Amino acid sequence: MKNSNIIHNIKFSKPNIQKDIVVYEGHYNNFNHGKHVHEDYTISVIQKGNMSAFLRGFNYKFDKSSIITINPDEIHSCGIIDQKEYKHRSIYIKPQTIIDILKENFSKKQLSFSNSHFNNDFLYNKLSFLTNEDNISLINKLSWECELIDIINHILKINSKANEIIELPAHKILIKKIKDYFNDNFFMQITLDDIVKEFNISKYHFVRLFKKHTFVSPHTYLMLVRVEKAKSFLQNGFSLTETAYMCGFNDQSHLNKRFKTITGLTPGEYKKFFT
Incomplete structure (x- = not known):
């Protein structure tokens, strides 16, 4: 039976208006994002419920244990499971921001996230805190950006090919x-x-x-x-x-x-x- 109590809440914010970093929150029980791409690197966490996803040609079911990492121009989709609600938050980061971090910390010019998702309680908790709308308004811009850079550095060490030479067929x-x-x-x-x-x-x-x-x-x-x-x-x-x-x-x-x-x-x- 179709859910009559429709949940469809979406929020976007820019913690620093001068930076090309956008934070997104979506809360649904009746909507599926079809296949799409982003120009940005995307880092996502599930805040509530379970989310279905299509990543790199495979279907997944994610809950609060997963951190989802999507490369620019990588086809993906996400949506509800069995008409049940889920909430997730994402940070969209322009490639140039990642390039700048790579230059400073990895001496590399480009990267790809190695895996579409991984588990890490420490990073999950930091990402959840940093993407919370209430916390964004409380933390000053400098602290927020410093925290984000620290998280990105951790993710690049754990889940990237920053130390590999990528040869494409x-x-x-x-x-x-x-x-x-x-x-x-x-x-x-x-x-x-x-x-x-x-x-x-x-x-x-x-x-x-x-x-x-x-x-x-x-x-x-x-x-x-x-x-x-x-x-x-x-x-x-x-x-x-x-x-x-x-x-x-x-x-x-x-x-x-x-x-x-x-x-x-x-x-x-x-x-x-x-x-």
Whole structure:
């Protein structure tokens, strides 16, 4: 039987308005985030209940024991289990922030989280404290950022390839180049013929290869990229109409539909958190 007591609460905040770090809290019993990507590194903890998730091609069930780590541009999804509520919090961290930490502490220029999730009670408790909205308002910006950097350093030591040289096979290099092409040209009406011409590849081979490695179709991936770009524009004060146009959506209605399906909010509701 469908739950008549709907829980659908979402909050975003920026602990330091000068920094590109966003804290998110979601509390649901009737909503599933479809497959999507973030431009940021994402670190998440479950605060209540159990959450289903799709990560790196596998399905998981997470509870309060897990810390979830997602790399930029990594397809994933999350949602409810058996119509029961769950609450989770996430920190979204721009790649440049991670790069700066790597330079200072690991002498590396890039990394990937090794595992999609791991258990560590100490880090879980610190992350839960740091992402609590009440604590964010109480802690001064300097202390909050210092605590975050300390947590990131711990996570990089435990769950990253910061000390490894990553060699990518040829097909993964091709997929990365195609994804970069989407990210650079998200505002354009890209066709399969454009991809074929740009990369000298069979369209049938391309579609099969792309879905095998990203778990979504090329068109779906482009829509996900556009929603991520829209978030950035909205955070920086652009109007809904401007954002829809600059991100390649047909109109504001098209933006609204795609945005709410992925985030659980309309673009207007999302924008209010950053004004």
